[in-house]
Amino acid sequence: MFQKITEKDINYWRTVVGEQYVLLDNEDLLAVSKDETENLVYVPEAVVQPHNADEISLLLKYCNEHKIPVTTRGAGTGLSGGALAVAGGLVLDTKRLNKIVGIDTDNFQVTVEPGVITQELQDAVKEKGLFYPPDPASKGSCFIGGNVAENSGGPKAVKYGVVKDYVLNLEVVLADGTIMWTGANVLKNATGYNLTQLIVGSEGTLAVITKIVLRLIPAPQFDMLVLVPFKSATAACEAVNKIMLSGVIPSGLEFMERDAIEWTMRHMDSSVISLTDDVQAHLLIEVDGNERDVLYKEVEQINNVLETFDIGEVLFADSHQQKQALWSVRRKVGEAVKSYSIYKEEDTVVPRAKLPELLQTVKMLGEKHGFQSVCYGHAGDGNLHVNIIKGDMSDDDWNTKLSEGIAELFKAVVGMGGTLSGEHGIGWVQKQYMHIAFSKAHIALMKQIKTSFDPNGILNPLKVLPE
Amino acid sequence: MFQKITEKDINYWRTVVGEQYVLLDNEDLLAVSKDETENLVYVPEAVVQPHNADEISLLLKYCNEHKIPVTTRGAGTGLSGGALAVAGGLVLDTKRLNKIVGIDTDNFQVTVEPGVITQELQDAVKEKGLFYPPDPASKGSCFIGGNVAENSGGPKAVKYGVVKDYVLNLEVVLADGTIMWTGANVLKNATGYNLTQLIVGSEGTLAVITKIVLRLIPAPQFDMLVLVPFKSATAACEAVNKIMLSGVIPSGLEFMERDAIEWTMRHMDSSVISLTDDVQAHLLIEVDGNERDVLYKEVEQINNVLETFDIGEVLFADSHQQKQALWSVRRKVGEAVKSYSIYKEEDTVVPRAKLPELLQTVKMLGEKHGFQSVCYGHAGDGNLHVNIIKGDMSDDDWNTKLSEGIAELFKAVVGMGGTLSGEHGIGWVQKQYMHIAFSKAHIALMKQIKTSFDPNGILNPLKVLPE
Numbered sequence: 001m002f003q004k005i006t007e008k009d010i011n012y013w014r015t016v017v018g019e020q021y022v023l024l025d026n027e028d029l030l031a032v033s034k035d036e037t038e039n040l041v042y043v044p045e046a047v048v049q050p051h052n053a054d055e056i057s058l059l060l061k062y063c064n065e066h067k068i069p070v071t072t073r074g075a076g077t078g079l080s081g082g083a084l085a086v087a088g089g090l091v092l093d094t095k096r097l098n099k100i101v102g103i104d105t106d107n108f109q110v111t112v113e114p115g116v117i118t119q120e121l122q123d124a125v126k127e128k129g130l131f132y133p134p135d136p137a138s139k140g141s142c143f144i145g146g147n148v149a150e151n152s153g154g155p156k157a158v159k160y161g162v163v164k165d166y167v168l169n170l171e172v173v174l175a176d177g178t179i180m181w182t183g184a185n186v187l188k189n190a191t192g193y194n195l196t197q198l199i200v201g202s203e204g205t206l207a208v209i210t211k212i213v214l215r216l217i218p219a220p221q222f223d224m225l226v227l228v229p230f231k232s233a234t235a236a237c238e239a240v241n242k243i244m245l246s247g248v249i250p251s252g253l254e255f256m257e258r259d260a261i262e263w264t265m266r267h268m269d270s271s272v273i274s275l276t277d278d279v280q281a282h283l284l285i286e287v288d289g290n291e292r293d294v295l296y297k298e299v300e301q302i303n304n305v306l307e308t309f310d311i312g313e314v315l316f317a318d319s320h321q322q323k324q325a326l327w328s329v330r331r332k333v334g335e336a337v338k339s340y341s342i343y344k345e346e347d348t349v350v351p352r353a354k355l356p357e358l359l360q361t362v363k364m365l366g367e368k369h370g371f372q373s374v375c376y377g378h379a380g381d382g383n384l385h386v387n388i389i390k391g392d393m394s395d396d397d398w399n400t401k402l403s404e405g406i407a408e409l410f411k412a413v414v415g416m417g418g419t420l421s422g423e424h425g426i427g428w429v430q431k432q433y434m435h436i437a438f439s440k441a442h443i444a445l446m447k448q449i450k451t452s453f454d455p456n457g458i459l460n461p462l463k464v465l466p467e
Numbered sequence: 468m469f470q471k472i473t474e475k476d477i478n479y480w481r482t483v484v485g486e487q488y489v490l491l492d493n494e495d496l497l498a499v500s501k502d503e504t505e506n507l508v509y510v511p512e513a514v515v516q517p518h519n520a521d522e523i524s525l526l527l528k529y530c531n532e533h534k535i536p537v538t539t540r541g542a543g544t545g546l547s548g549g550a551l552a553v554a555g556g557l558v559l560d561t562k563r564l565n566k567i568v569g570i571d572t573d574n575f576q577v578t579v580e581p582g583v584i585t586q587e588l589q590d591a592v593k594e595k596g597l598f599y600p601p602d603p604a605s606k607g608s609c610f611i612g613g614n615v616a617e618n619s620g621g622p623k624a625v626k627y628g629v630v631k632d633y634v635l636n637l638e639v640v641l642a643d644g645t646i647m648w649t650g651a652n653v654l655k656n657a658t659g660y661n662l663t664q665l666i667v668g669s670e671g672t673l674a675v676i677t678k679i680v681l682r683l684i685p686a687p688q689f690d691m692l693v694l695v696p697f698k699s700a701t702a703a704c705e706a707v708n709k710i711m712l713s714g715v716i717p718s719g720l721e722f723m724e725r726d727a728i729e730w731t732m733r734h735m736d737s738s739v740i741s742l743t744d745d746v747q748a749h750l751l752i753e754v755d756g757n758e759r760d761v762l763y764k765e766v767e768q769i770n771n772v773l774e775t776f777d778i779g780e781v782l783f784a785d786s787h788q789q790k791q792a793l794w795s796v797r798r799k800v801g802e803a804v805k806s807y808s809i810y811k812e813e814d815t816v817v818p819r820a821k822l823p824e825l826l827q828t829v830k831m832l833g834e835k836h837g838f839q840s841v842c843y844g845h846a847g848d849g850n851l852h853v854n855i856i857k858g859d860m861s862d863d864d865w866n867t868k869l870s871e872g873i874a875e876l877f878k879a880v881v882g883m884g885g886t887l888s889g890e891h892g893i894g895w896v897q898k899q900y901m902h903i904a905f906s907k908a909h910i911a912l913m914k915q916i917k918t919s920f921d922p923n924g925i926l927n928p929l930k931v932l933p934e
Contacts, residue, residue, distance in 0.1 A: 106708060106820035107849075129714075151657045162655050164664070165632065178908045184886035186816045187848045188629050190618045190668050191886045191893060191904055192931060193913045197631070197664035201657050218714050241573060247596075247685050247757070290714070291761055349653045353573035381654045382574075419651035419658045426658060437658055441645045446660045448919035452912060464659060 002087060002461070003067045005045040013048050013090075016058045021096070023047040032073055032091045036138070036334075037081040037429055038344060044071065044085035051096040053171060053179050053210035060208065060458075061177030063090060069461045072204040074114065074146030077138040079334075079345055080421065081428030082150060082203045087461040094145050097210060100124050108216045109168065109185060114145020114209050131219035133160035136423070137331040145209050151201030153423035155252040155286075155330070158380030160217075162423065164200045171211035172199060175454040185213050198449070203425050204460040206453040223251060223288035224295050225323045226302070227273065229312035233257055233281035233375075237356040240283065240379040242305045244352065248298045252286035253380030255355075260333045260376040260387075267336035272325040279312055283379065284330055333376050334385070342390035342398070344429075346406060348413045349422030352382040361412045362386050369405030370397065383422035403432065410436045426464045434466045469554055469928070470534045472512040480515050480557075483525045488563070490514040499540055499558045503605070503801075504548040504896055505811060511538065511552035518563040520638060520646050520677035527675065527925075528644030530557060536928045539671040541581065541613030544605040546801075546812055547894030549617060549670045554928040561612050564677060567591050575683045576635065576652060581612020581676050598686040600627035603890070604798040612676050618668030620890035622719040622753070622797070625847030627684075629890065631667045638678035639666060642921040652680050665916070670892050671927040673920040690718060690755035691762050692790045693769070694740065696779035700724055700748035700842075704822040707750065707846040709772045711819065715765045719753035720847030722822075727800045727843040727854075734803035739792040746779055750846065751797055800843050801852070809857035809865070811896075813873060815880045816889030819849040828879045829853050836872030837864065850889035870899070877903045893931045901933045 013022045023029070024046055033043045050056045063070050069089030076083055085091050097113035100121060104110065105128050112121055118139040122132050133156040136142055146152075148170070153162040169183040182195040199206055230236035236255055243253065258280050261273055273282070287298045299316075306314065317323040337343055350358050359375060362384075366373050371393060377385040386409070390398050410420055410433050419437050420430055434443060447465055450457070480489045490496070491513055500510045517523045530537050536556030543550050552558050564580035567588065571577065572595050579588055585606040589599050600623040603609055613619075615637070620629040636650040649662040666673055697703035703722055710720065725747050728740055740749070754765045766783075773781065784790045804810055817825050826842060829851075833840050838860060844852040853876070857865050877887055877900050886904050887897055901910060914932055917924070 104818070104820075106712070107818040108711070109818065151655075151661075153655045153657075157655055161632075164661070165628075174908070174912070178906075180906055180909050184816070184881070184904070185818050185884040186850075186886055186889065187819070188618075188620045188624055188816055188845075188850055188889040189886055190620075190814070190888040190890050192901065192910075193673075193916055194618075194631070194664050194668055195909075195912070197661050198916075201661055206660075218716070244575070245573070249685070291758070294758055294761065347657070349651070349655055351571070351574040351576065351652050352654070353571075378655075383653075383655055414651070417652040419653060419656055421657040422653065422655040423657050434659065437651070439645075439647055441641070442647050442662075443659075445641070445662070445919060449660055449665075449916060452915035452919055 001067065002069050002089060005068060005089065009066065009068065010046060012062060013059060017048050017050045017055050021049040032076065032093060035076040035078040035081060035083045037079055039342065040081055040084060042084045042086050044091040045088050047091045047093050049093045049096050053173055056092065056173045056208055056210060057177040057179050059092065060173055060175055063458050064175045064177065064456055067456055068458060070458050071460050072208050074143035075117070075141050077142040078146060078150060078427060079347070079424040080426055080430050082425050082460070082463060084428050086428055092208065094143065101211065103128055105130065109213055110216055111211055111213050112144055113211060114143055116144050118142050118144050118147055125216050126219055129219055130216040132166065132214055132216055134163045134166060137334060144212060148200055148209055148212055149202065149204050150425040151423065153378060153381065153383065155254055155378060157378060158253050159249050159251040164197060166214045167196060167200050167212060168215050169213040170196055170199055170209055172207035172209050174207050175456065175459050187215065201425070203427055203464050205450060205464050206459065220288040221290045222292050222295055223286055224299055225284070225286045225317040225326060226299065227315040227326055228283045228285065228306055229279040230281045230283065231278050231310045234356045234359060235309050236281040236283050237359050237379065239306060239309050240355055241353045243302055244380065246301055246305050248287065248301050250285050250380060251288040252284065254284040254330055255379035256282045256284065256330065256333065256376040257374055259374045261329060263340050264329050264333050264336035267339050268329065268332055270325065270329060272329060276312060284326060337374055337387045344388045346386040346388065346409065347421040347424035348386055348409065348418060349381065349383040350413055350416045350418030352380065354416040354418065355379055355382055355384065357416060358384055358413065362409060365405050365409050369402065371402060371405060381422065382418065407433060407436060428463055431464055431466045468534065469536050469556060472535060472556065476533065476535065477513060479529060480526060484515050484517045484522050488516040499543065499560060502543040502545040502548060502550045504546055506809065507548055507551060509551040509553050511558040512555050514558045514560050516560045516563050520640055523559065523640045523675055523677060524644040524646050526559065527640055527642055530925050531642045531644065531923055534923055535925060537925050538927050539675050541610035542608050544609040545613060545617060545894060546814070546891040547888065548896045549892050549894035549930060551895055553895055559675060561610065568678065570595055572597065576680055577683060578678060578680050579611055580678060581610055583611050585609050585611050585614055592683055593686055596686055597683040599633065599681055599683055601630045601633060604801060611679060615667055615676055615679055616669065616671050617892040618890065620845060620848065620850065622721055622845060624845060625720050626716050626718040631664060633681045634663055634667050634679060635682050636680040637663055637666055637676055639674035639676050641674050642923065642926055654682065668892070670894055670931050672917060672931050673926065687755040688757045689759050689762055690753055691766055692751070692753045692784040692793060693766065694782040694793055695750045695752065695773055696746040697748045697750065698745050698777045701823045701826055702776050703748040703750050704826050704846065706773060706776050707822055708820045710769055711847065713768055713772050715754065715768050717752050717847060718755040719751065721751040721797055722846035723749045723751065723797065723800065723843040724841055726841045728796060730807050731796050731800050731803035734806055735796065735799055737792065737796060739796060743779060751793060804841055804854045811855045813853040813855065813876065814888040814891035815853055815876065815885060816848065816850040817880055817883045817885030819847065821883040821885065822846055822849055822851065824883060825851055825880065829876060832872050832876050836869065838869060838872060848889065849885065874900060874903060895930055898931055898933045
């Protein structure tokens with residue numbers, strides 16, 4: 001149904017974005033052919049780099065009329081293949097939409113273009129005493145536009161929520177070239193259907209995001225960080241809920257299996273954590289706020305909970321450097337596992353108290369289906385990243401049989417009241433499992449919504465929704 | 468296009484819900500013919516009172532096939548006419564879906580049916596040490612289902628957010644009778660389109676909500692409340708933003724014009740607030756948390772801000788009774804204004820710092836168009852309720868010309884980055900103004916979404932979306 005790109009198409013795009021912003025060289029095409037999802041490669045036919053909504057409007061209108069697939073791309077740090085041009089066609093690279101349009105310190109809001117790196121956005125608002133909490137592990141390189149498209153989370157979500165909790169309004173371009181704001185720059189809104197929240201997490205399949213209005217909060221002034229070694233990984237998962245039940249809401253509550261830490265420190269050539277032989281997992285726990293005394297009390301309260309478990313010596317990070325070093329280990333786990341082996345990453349999420357059961361299920365399924373796994377993630381949210389390692393699995397088992405094991409895992413997750421993805425999205429690699437979480441009627445309804453936005457199906461085709 | 472109800476329809480419904488739950492008496496029809504919106508009355512042809520999703524599924528399937536309009540109704544406390552059966556047909560009364568299905572203290576969640584009174588829900592979870600913050604002024608009588616349908620707010624929203632920030636998952640029945648859960652019982656979710664958030668605030672036009680999973684938070688242990696008289700209403704609005712900029716996030720930050728308080732105390736026969744002649748407006752400010760010392764510090768910090776304004780004597784509520792009395796005045800303003808005069812209520816919302824400008828615009832337009840207004844509301848969110856009083860306006864001016872003034876107000880609001888409704892919804896009485904906030908393309912897209920859910924348009928017809 002889609003059309004191949006022609007010379008005529010390319011000439012038109014050149015008139016829209018400028019000669020040098022239509023890329024056709026093999027090298028340029030390869031540069032946008034991957035994201036961080038496994039080792040998948042899909043080479044598009046062309047790349048355009050527009051620099052504003054008006055240009056995107058013209059591009060989409062044209063592609064819509066000519067039935068050319070358009071895959072919008074941020075920084076390419078996605079973990080579900082959302083930015084892969086699996087249907088060929090055009091990659092719409094958002095890197096030139098890279099302005100922080102304005103920080104509204106009166107209203108605690110920022111208006112930003114999608115191609116701004118999340119960390120840079122955080123730093124810019126922090127200079128004004130404001131805080132944008134959601135920070136995926138890739139915050140130093142990912143784009144805020146991708147974060148919105150995937151409804152990203154990150155370690156702060158346990159206290160501060162995910163991206164969707166901060167998006168107030170979006171400027172988007174629809175498939176037919178219509179430019180619109182989805183909502184208003186207000187904290188509460190009961191005016192028509194919430195298209196803003198519908199587009200957050202829709203992974204580039206409904207519209208192209210060209211501006212984002214985020215609410216901000218006053219930056220907390222202090223934080224404290226502790227690392228807690230556990231002799232049982234299941235016990236560490238159990239402690240997570242006990243901490244929450246004690247009444248403290250940490251600003252970070254991360255779980256890492258022993259292998260995750262060991263491999264990451266080796267990968268980083270770091271020795272910040274001393275791993276004794278009896279340690280099976282760690283919790284990394286942060287509290288933040290404006291009152292040091294309160295934070296000390298909270299750490300003590302957490303400690304009282306921890307003492308009821310069989311733990312090793314708690315490491316209390318006593319400097320900014322040490323905090324950075326510990327967070328850095330946590331942030332690099334994905335990268336480290338990737339460097340160690342071919343792997344598939346699942347992004348399971350369950351009601352928090354089910355975390356021990358989830359971990360045990362992962363290991364049980366690993367034994368049954370013959371896969372090794374490294375688990376870590378945002379335990380405070382019940383969000384466990386399960387990295388399945390190819391190791392010495394045969395190519396045949398890896399390519400064909402493993403999906404049975406993953407399907408079984410997802411069935412268990414759904415049975416626990418959870419779902420397929422907490423923050424990585426469905427994209428390309430998880431859509432085959434969507435029927436586990438959703439009925440046919442539900443998927444049909446999502447498809448009708450897709451069609452309402454994008455009748456010709458040009459926007460990020462073949463993603464999210466199964467055939 | 469819609470069909471009138473026949474004897475055959477009624478007989479079928481009786482087999483579904485039981486004889487006594489199909490109501491046809493004039494008195495029963497009148498009882499559901501109103502909500503709290505102005506003095507509007509729309510009498511339906513019949514009322515059904517199903518008691519679970521299965522019954523609702525059968526009812527909707529039937530009405531969908533027979534093209535009978537279905538208006539879902541909660542407690543009838545709405546302020547935009549959302550529950551009025553303006554197209555006749557059937558009213559689906561949700562009062563028998565009145566169970567708190569379960570409070571999950573492990574995961575801080577509650578599953579509740581739509582016909583539970585919000586206050587009762589709050590009380591039930593509070594007994595378990597948990598807190599469900601959104602509490603509209605009508606919390607003692609409104610249903611949680613209506614709150615979700617309208618995306619309600621309330622005074623706590625300034626710190627804790629609105630209903631949409633607490634809804635994790637919904638069981639809904641679609642127009643064709645399909646029963647589905649929209650999401651999962653998890654804190655983060657990046658799995659397909661966010662139908663949960665699309666249905667929150669959709670005012671019964673997309674689906675009938677039959678179960679609601681809400682996240683909860685640990686209940687804060689202490690709160691403090693102060694009432695601050697201002698000699699200028701505009702100055703009171705200015706103080707709102709200054710308080711927020713000082714770094715404190717109050718758990719309530721309410722604005723009331725002098726008339727609002729005067730009329731309400733007269734209506735309630737209360738004297739809790741002593742109004743000196745020079746007072747033009749009040750701020751009611753609450754802080755909450757688990758550390759009394761911190762609350763005292765916050766009140767002091769707020770006081771430092773207030774001292775830069777020309778204020779009267781600050782009333783520090785020193786008992787639970789006094790706090791209740793003050794909140795009671797605030798909660799009763801709407802009712803009091805209603806008892807005083809025929810009125811129309813607007814629910815304007817702007818970025819918070821624009822509040823003084825909004826208030827001045829309201830008064831300026833009142834002078835221009837000859838209407839008197841009483842303003843109050845959730846100033847911390849930029850959400851100002853504008854009650855327009857009929858007073859001695861002629862019926863002709865009231866019925867025909869006033870809408871020009873309201874349209875002008877909404878245009879100004881949209882120009883400030885705001886929108887038509889912060890928490891009351893669009894329903895029946897505001898839809899004529901939707902074109903002020905949305906382009907034709909935007910409204911067309913919303914209509915397509917409506918059609919995806921409800922192709923025959925039987926669910927709450929003629930609401931939200933303009934023709």
